[in-house]
Amino acid sequence: MPDHFYYILFGLTSVFIFLSWLKSGSFFNPVTIFNLWWGFFLFVSSLELAGLRLPSMRAYYLLFLAVTMFSLGGITFISGKKYPLKPVPDINKFIKPYKLTVFLYFQILMTIFLLIYSQKAVSMLASMDPGQYRAIALDESGIMGDNRKYFFYIVLPSLYINAFVSICGVLYGRIKKRYLLLALFNLLLYSIVTIGRVPVFIAMMGFSFGVIYLAQIRKIKIRLIYVLIALIPVIFMVSMSVFRKSHASGSKGILDIFLSYFVWYFTGPFTAFDYFLDFCKEGIGYQYSYARAIFAGLEDFFDPITRRVFSGYQPINESIHGFVSNFRSLGGTATHHNSHYTMLTEFMWDAGIYGIIIYSYLFGAILSKVYNSFRTKHSISNFAILLLLTYLSLMGIMRWELRYIWSWATLAGIFLFSQKFIVKKIALDPANE
Amino acid sequence: MTAEQEKIDFEDEFNIYNLLKRLWDDRKLFIIIVTLFAVGSIIYSLVVSHEYEVTAIIQPADATDETTIKDTSPVMGFALTGYSHLPVINGIMITLKSDSFLELVYRKYENEEKLFKKGLKKIDEGSESADFKAQLKRYEALKILHKIIKFTVNTDHNTIVLTVRLEDKVFAYELMNYLLESLRDYIRTQNINNLEDDIKFYQELTEKSQDPRIQQIIEQKLTEKLQKKFVLSSNVFTVVDRPFIPAKRVFPKRSVIVIITTIIGGFLAVMIISLKPTMIKIFNIIKSKK
Numbered sequence: 001m002p003d004h005f006y007y008i009l010f011g012l013t014s015v016f017i018f019l020s021w022l023k024s025g026s027f028f029n030p031v032t033i034f035n036l037w038w039g040f041f042l043f044v045s046s047l048e049l050a051g052l053r054l055p056s057m058r059a060y061y062l063l064f065l066a067v068t069m070f071s072l073g074g075i076t077f078i079s080g081k082k083y084p085l086k087p088v089p090d091i092n093k094f095i096k097p098y099k100l101t102v103f104l105y106f107q108i109l110m111t112i113f114l115l116i117y118s119q120k121a122v123s124m125l126a127s128m129d130p131g132q133y134r135a136i137a138l139d140e141s142g143i144m145g146d147n148r149k150y151f152f153y154i155v156l157p158s159l160y161i162n163a164f165v166s167i168c169g170v171l172y173g174r175i176k177k178r179y180l181l182l183a184l185f186n187l188l189l190y191s192i193v194t195i196g197r198v199p200v201f202i203a204m205m206g207f208s209f210g211v212i213y214l215a216q217i218r219k220i221k222i223r224l225i226y227v228l229i230a231l232i233p234v235i236f237m238v239s240m241s242v243f244r245k246s247h248a249s250g251s252k253g254i255l256d257i258f259l260s261y262f263v264w265y266f267t268g269p270f271t272a273f274d275y276f277l278d279f280c281k282e283g284i285g286y287q288y289s290y291a292r293a294i295f296a297g298l299e300d301f302f303d304p305i306t307r308r309v310f311s312g313y314q315p316i317n318e319s320i321h322g323f324v325s326n327f328r329s330l331g332g333t334a335t336h337h338n339s340h341y342t343m344l345t346e347f348m349w350d351a352g353i354y355g356i357i358i359y360s361y362l363f364g365a366i367l368s369k370v371y372n373s374f375r376t377k378h379s380i381s382n383f384a385i386l387l388l389l390t391y392l393s394l395m396g397i398m399r400w401e402l403r404y405i406w407s408w409a410t411l412a413g414i415f416l417f418s419q420k421f422i423v424k425k426i427a428l429d430p431a432n433e
Numbered sequence: 434m435t436a437e438q439e440k441i442d443f444e445d446e447f448n449i450y451n452l453l454k455r456l457w458d459d460r461k462l463f464i465i466i467v468t469l470f471a472v473g474s475i476i477y478s479l480v481v482s483h484e485y486e487v488t489a490i491i492q493p494a495d496a497t498d499e500t501t502i503k504d505t506s507p508v509m510g511f512a513l514t515g516y517s518h519l520p521v522i523n524g525i526m527i528t529l530k531s532d533s534f535l536e537l538v539y540r541k542y543e544n545e546e547k548l549f550k551k552g553l554k555k556i557d558e559g560s561e562s563a564d565f566k567a568q569l570k571r572y573e574a575l576k577i578l579h580k581i582i583k584f585t586v587n588t589d590h591n592t593i594v595l596t597v598r599l600e601d602k603v604f605a606y607e608l609m610n611y612l613l614e615s616l617r618d619y620i621r622t623q624n625i626n627n628l629e630d631d632i633k634f635y636q637e638l639t640e641k642s643q644d645p646r647i648q649q650i651i652e653q654k655l656t657e658k659l660q661k662k663f664v665l666s667s668n669v670f671t672v673v674d675r676p677f678i679p680a681k682r683v684f685p686k687r688s689v690i691v692i693i694t695t696i697i698g699g700f701l702a703v704m705i706i707s708l709k710p711t712m713i714k715i716f717n718i719i720k721s722k723k
Contacts, residue, residue, distance in 0.1 A: 019704075023711050069700065076452070076704040080711065279585055353693065361700055 001046045001054065008064055009046075013039035016071035024078045026216045030367045030390055031074035033209070037394045038067050045267035050260050051332015052267060055274035062277075062353070063270065066344055066360040070393070073364030079372045100175070103417075107162050107182045110155065114189035117143060121193045130195055130243055137194045153301075157409035159186050161417055163203050164384040164410070171210045171220065172380065188236070197237045204233035205394070206387045213386065217375055260333070269340040269398050271330045276345050280323055286349055292316040293346040294359060296403040317403060320349060343396035346403060367393055384414045455706050462709075463702045470698025474691045484684040485602035487609040490674035492592045493521040522586055525593055525670065528620055529584050532575050537615050538582075538608075539574040547604040549577055582612065592673060602679050609676040620669045632658050 013035040020031035042063060048054050121143055125133055136142040144151050162183040169175025187199040208230045214220045241261045242254050282288060292299065296317045299306070306313055324345070329335045347355035367389050374382045388410060392401050401407045456463055528534045542548045553570050561569070583596045597612065599605040635655045642648050 019708065022715070023708055069697075072697075072700045072704050076700070076707045278583075281585060284585075284587060353689075354696075357693065357696055 002057070005046060005057070005060060006043075009039060009042055012064060012068060012071075016067075016075065020071070020075050020078060023075055023080060024371075025080055028212045028216050029074075029078060030371050030386075030393065031071050031078065031364065033212075033390060034070055034074070034364070034367075034393050035067065038063075038397060041266045041397055042067075042270070044263065045270045049267070050263040050334065052263065052334055053271050053274075053331035055270045056277075059270060059274035059277055062344060062356060063273075063342070065353075066347070066356050069357050069360035070364035073361035073366075074368045075364075077365040077368040077372070079368075079375075103162075103165075104179060104182070106158070107179070107186060110158055110162070110186050111182065111189065113155065114186055114193060117193045118189050121195075125195075134195050137196070143193060152405050153409065156190070156406045157413050159183070159190055159199065160202065160388075160406060160410040161413040163187055164206055164388055164414055165380055165417060167203070167206050167210050168380045168383040168387065171214055172378065172383070174380070191236070191240065195240065195243070197240050200233045200236050200240075202391060204230055205391050209387055209390050210383070213374065213383070219378070264330075264334045264337065265340065266397060268330050268334055268337050269342045272328070272337055272340060273342045273344055275328065275330070276323070276341050276348070282348075282352060285323065286319060288352065289316050289319070289350050291350055293320060293349040294400065294402060296320065296346070296400075297405050297408040301405050301408055316349075320346070320403070340398040342398065343400035346400040363393060363396075381415055381417075385411065388414065452703070452707060455709070456703065459706045459709065463699075463706060466702035466705065467695060467698045470701070471691060471695045474694035475687075478685040478687040478690045481685050482600050483682040484598050484600055485605055485679045485681075486596050486598045486683040487602070487605040487676045487679060488674070489595045489609055489613060489672055489676040490587075490592050491525070491595065491613070491670045492590070492673045493525060493670045494668040522591060522593060525616070525620065526584065526586065528616065528623075529582065529595075530579075534616070534619055535575050535578045535582070536571070537619065538578055538612065539571065541611065541615075542608070543570075543574070545604075547599065547601045548581070548608065549574060552577065593670075598683065606676055606678045613672060613676075617669050624669070628658055 016035050017032045020029050020035075021027050024031075042060070045052070045055065121133075124143060133142075138144070138148070140146065140148060162179075163186075166175060166180040166183040170177055170180045184203055187203050191197065191199050207226075211220065211222060211226045211230075215222045238254060238258045241258050280286060293316055296315070299315050300317055303315055306315075324339050324341055327336045327338045330337045344356055347359045349355075351358070367386075370382065370386045370389055374386045388407075392407060395401050543553070546554075552573050556566055556570050556573065559566060581598055583598070585594045586592070587594060595609070595612065597605045597609045599608070632655060635651050635658065639648055639651045639655070642651065
């Protein structure tokens with residue numbers, strides 16, 4: 001790796017972190033978190049760990065461009081901090097307890113549903129190895145069978161809505177802890193059903209960034225208990241990784257398996273993105289889709305209706321899936337990489353390098369606007385959307401999650417759930433102004 | 434407002450109206466920054482050396498054909514991890530990426546400045562030992578060749594698009610022709626060597642085997658291998674699109690460079706203007722403390 005890679009990496013990230021800190025008055029703002037996260041994994045990828053092929057400098061330049069544009073958008077739109085913090089009015093109140101009870105019952109319903117499926121999963125796992133089970137888990141031939149659509153449209157978004165609303169509610173001290181425990185238990189059950197780690201990872205990220213954001217606005221203090229709580233999912237994910245890989249890993253130790261997974265998942269996408277640049281050219285492998293790729297999750301959401309109205313309609317996700325679903329070797333033992341090509345792939349698919357510039361900038365700007373809103377109005381919806389968008393911006397290192405139904409449904413669900421059905425807006429108290 | 438408040442209360446509330454107002458107030462600064470970026474990119478695109486690209490498209494003789502008897506071994510015996518394409522295409526790609534093949538090109542054009550510029554000569558001027566210089570030159574040369582020679586696979590048609598990018602278009606054309614020729618020879622030799630090993634292996638098996646049925650099967654395999662040896666000796670790939678001397682450069686793409694740089698300059702200017710009040714306040718605080 002040439003020396004100038006490290007100069008650019010450390011130069012860019014430190015300048016953006018400093019400027020965002022200067023402007024927002026808070027060190028842990030979305031721009032800093034984004035730069036620390038992306039910067040760290042760009043650095044790790046340059047070390048050529050786990051035998052992964054090193055991406056070319058062209059891929060790295062595009063990644064730097066995305067980080068730069070996100071940061072420019074973020075810093076431009078982030079607002080300054082008010083200090084001493086004026087008492088910010090809590091605009092969302094759970095005014096009708098029975099609606100909170102409905103929320104609880106809905107979670108219990110999900111628990112029952114997932115318990116039935118987890119029992120089925122355990123019996124299926126008795127007759128096949130975990131790798132084989134995982135490979136078909138999300139297919140029609142897998143555990144979900146014909147009910148896949150219900151899982152993607154209802155179950156998964158519901159689980160995430162419950163988790164994000166509960167995390168924010170508990171951290172704000174407005175919802176009882178049992179709601180959060182139930183939401184986390186449901187995510188755990190879903191992880192067992194699909195032997196996936198993502199749901200637990202999302203919960204961990206949501207909780208961790210929730211604590212960090214609230215500590216920044218001095219709503220809470222970071223305590224040891226929070227760190228310990230955030231570590232529980234790590235133990236679960238390590239166990240799950242070992243369980244999934246144990247049948248094929250030979251004499252590899254727990255730490256080796258987990259570290260390999262860590263490197264493949266978080267830095268493999270850079271190599272995969274380089275592969276995309278090499279072997280999927282605009283005009284040959286794909287045509288520009290002009291903003292369809294970034295809204296692909298919405299397209300999928302309305303797919304059943306659209307197909308009826310427009311004959312011959314093909315969702316953009318099918319085209320992208322045609323390329324990203326193939327298992328490819330990225331060097332070393334990572335011979336079965338697919339799906340994770342970084343969010344830049346979707347940006348390129350939409351509008352080439354202009355897509356990277358515009359979308360990254362807008363993403364940074366939107367996240368900063370949500371962050372501003374969170375700092376001025378303490379509501380569960382603002383906070384939950386901020387956590388979800390922060391998660392999506394960080395997971396952009398792997399893929400553009402808004403390509404999937406769950407992310408849009410969760411965003412809409414958080415907004416509707418907390419704004420209309422559970423929480424009612426009340427007039428601001430002029431005394432608090 | 435207390436001193437403490439003044440320190441940190443940089444901005445009351447961000448909104449688009451405020452930003453647009455600031456942009457209008459600081460329009461001169463905005464225009465200066467954008468113009469600097471635009472002019473800088475124009476100068477760069479005019480000054481930077483032109484690059485030309487020579488392209489050739491090749492189609493493997495039989496893209497799906499394996500050349501060795503060992504199912505699990507990679508094509509042509511290379512132990513490198515390849516991309517997931519058809520075996521023969523994989524083989525060509527691995528060859529193009531391999532140092533041992535590119536070394537042939539290096540040996541042929543070792544003293545060619547049009548290819549290696551002055552990079553290799555500089556190493557010669559150093560005070561290191563001759564052995565070390567040779568190793569360093571090889572390393573540098575291969576690095577340059579990896580950058581210059583590129584390829585992509587068209588999976589729809591099972592073809593490989595080869596490109597050579599250089600400042601001298603005539604030399605790029607010459608290099609591409611040499612590349613195609615040596616690639617064909619190299620792969621042919623590799624294939625034949627592999628097949629000869631296989632044939633030897635089968636012959637040994639036939640001699641050892643006592644069972645006439647097994648001998649018959651092995652002999653049949655042997656005949657197949659001999660036939661394949663003949664085919665692979667005569668045809669490795671077809672050049673479906675021959676190289677030609679390019680009329681136009683591929684780099685710099687002036688309009689793209691200028692547009693992208695100007696857009697980035699514009700966004701940067703907006704950020705700087707949005708940061709201006711914060712900077713002024715910090716400056717004032719520092720000034721008042723002094």
